[in-house]
Amino acid sequence: MEDLSGSADERMQRLLELEAEGTLPPQWVRDQLTLALKAWAEAETRLGIEDERREDY
Numbered sequence: 714m715e716d717l718s719g720s721a722d723e724r725m726q727r728l729l730e731l732e733a734e735g736t737l738p739p740q741w742v743r744d745q746l747t748l749a750l751k752a753w754a755e756a757e758t759r760l761g762i763e764d765e766r767r768e769d770y
Contacts, residue, residue: 714741716748724749
């Protein structure tokens with residue numbers, strides 16, 4: 714099974730489609746969660762760096 718890709722909305726839509734087709738393997742679901750959490754952490758880091766650049770010292 715391929716990893717989910719695209720925007721959060723696209724990933725959610727595909728996940729719902731796959732779920733409707735049948736039971737998803739637990740390990741695959743866990744892998745998708747791990748990928749989503751890593752992407753979230755990277756986004757938070759980028760946003761934090763951008764916020765720091767905007768602060769006046």
